[in-house]
Amino acid sequence: MKLKFAAKASDLIGEKTDCLVVFANSNKRLPTAAASVNKATGGAITDLIKGGDLGTELGSHVLLHNPKGIAAKRLLIVFADKPKLGDRAFMGLAKDAVACCLTAGVNSYSLCLEDISVEDRCIQWQVRIFTETFIKATYRFDTYKSKKPPVPPAVKLTYMVAHKASVTAVKRGLAIGEAIGYGSSLARDLGNTPPNICNPSYLSKQAKAMARGEQSLSVKVLGEKEMDALGMHSLLSVGRGSVQPSQLIVMDYRGGKKGDAPHAIVGKGITFDSGGISLKPGASMDEMKYDMCGAAAVFGALQSVMALNLPINLVCVVAAAENMPSADASRPGDIVTSMSGKTIEILNTDAEGRLVLCDALTYVQKFKPKTIIDLATLTGAVIGALGNEASGLFSNDDGFAKTLINAGQLSGDRVWQLPLWDDYAKQLKSPFADIANLGGPGAGTITAACFLAEFVKDQTWAHLDIAGTAWIKGANKGATGTPVGLLTEYLMGL
Missing domain, CATH: 3.40.220.10 (Leucine Aminopeptidase, subunit E, domain 1)
Incomplete structure (x- = not known):
């Protein structure tokens, strides 16, 4: 209409x-x-x-x-x-x-x-x-x-x-x-597009289409060879089982003053998540096309920012991969080295979102951003904690967290802050690597955030777990566009 x-x-x-x-x-x-x-x-x-x-x-x-x-x-x-x-x-x-x-x-x-x-x-x-x-x-x-x-x-x-x-x-x-x-509509369109069409390369094409004719936006896409050269073996491990090549999509919006440090948003773009070797149950697996809704929201927020001509600099990074089982797929027990140099023991290949995000978070720091927000349909555990009414919020800066809480209240994309205590981070210890990608059955959404926090030690950072709010289940299932409103509200406030 x-x-x-x-x-x-x-x-x-x-x-x-x-x-x-x-x-x-x-x-x-x-x-x-x-x-x-x-x-x-x-x-x-x-x-x-x-x-x-x-x-x-x-x-x-x-x-x-x-x-x-x-x-x-x-x-x-x-x-x-x-x-x-x-x-x-x-x-x-x-x-x-x-x-x-x-x-x-x-x-x-x-x-x-x-x-x-x-x-x-x-x-x-x-x-x-x-x-x-x-x-x-x-x-x-x-x-x-x-x-x-x-x-x-x-x-x-x-x-x-x-x-x-x-x-x-x-x-x-x-x-x-x-x-x-309309930014939310774009995010919904991307989320609802079937995974045989919306793969990492499709997302790259969407990014390039957004930049066409736009002087304020430039797009760079890193393929698997470029990521391998940068040491992004954590991200690459996720897509090993798929015929679809993994990609890192970098969208650089320059609406602010030249030389001003940008803000950054990073989105999880798992275009389909079978769980890999740690295969998910078949029921409702079709909904795993929504595992790229974090990336979709990054696209939607960027479109909103461009429509409003916001006078800010903004770097948007999408870590895009497809998580499939195959003879070459990552296995539980594998150890990979991330771009940061940290080694990761993969205990469960279905805890893949954090594996792509940690390399994306390391990469975006080369832009020296003032703040970083990552958003991901990261854990089912957040639904057990908050249901479908709010997204989980984690941050290493309480002032930054309050700003995002207020943006969520104004926009209707509400968030609730959960702790990032060292007590939880201990659950990620590995006897064989620097860190494990799973923290056990308890506090799953918190330990996932603690994992990401290890890669942003010196940054003002927040993580939004949107697994409970990014799409609606049932007969009228579909992507919601969350949290485009929160992101745009926050960026307008800058």
Whole structure:
């Protein structure tokens, strides 16, 4: 579905649109926009409230056809629960309101968000969230269907404000919402693409396509020979069993001042994870195409940064490989040498994400970045700890961690910080190598993070384990685009 967005200062009563959306609550005094529409329609909104037709739950709604007294063809009244909402409540309201709009099935909507007050959040943030929500709700992935559904006509969403002074803030919120929304869509597209198509070389082609015609972005792809010369034998060990060559994709965005140290984001790009010799169970193995969702989010965040022309320098690195069993695949008990020089005993070939990330983390340090964030669908253990509601956050800098927690709260991509204590790192000791790639059955998500921490000792670094948030299971399975919003929010804050 093609979407068009606009912002303007105008009178709601005379707005010619297929559907006018207003928000009401159960207070005796209606908010400004709802009150003016209520007056023009002869008390239609208050009649619905008094009669109990509107409901009293956040997001409950009534759609009126051909309302008298206003120019709109339809009037959608959405219940906003109370005059001041928390940010999570507003995100829920936006989701409900968008669902109501799409049910109406028309081509143009106009709405006023000024009636809704959100604690510690401005109109720019509200517009951004609503725009992201609309884009995400209309996302479809039908590329590989032989019979595609008909393409619906373009839909236009116009944000109405009472005063021209608010238009600038609304337009900025709209620009941010579009950048993050479409960045998330790119991440979802990459995650949903089947693994027989989305392999390491496919990701390299996507990176080069992004850089085409963009002066601020350069792309370099390291093949297996280049990585071997650099000593990246940990990363290379993962792809040994696959016919698909492993690749390290480096996307260098230069939007800031020349000479300024960049920030870095590193993504795990395992385009399919069979587990290797430590083979996974067959049930739901198709979902292991999502093991590159960390890499997908790096692509999505970079697209958002470029859309917003952020004045920063940013290095994005994707460690891309396919983990398959074969006669040449890595075995449990193998010892490999990483780019850092540390030797690693492979106890389980299904703990492969950390093996590609450690070399990528070592490589990105040659850019002397101010900060490094890596993100990966790293462990099933994080789902046992946090479920599907939050990503696991680890950092060697508590101030940096707090910044990312705040970015997660603002964007809706929430994270929860877990410890990086030396007590856990002891579980990674090996009698034969410098470190083992597995820390035993307990605290699996923590020991995985402790493994990565060994390779970023002198860096301001954070790790996001997104295994519980990167995709949805079940009949409506699909990639979510998490955490493009968090990354973009953090990078905007720089």
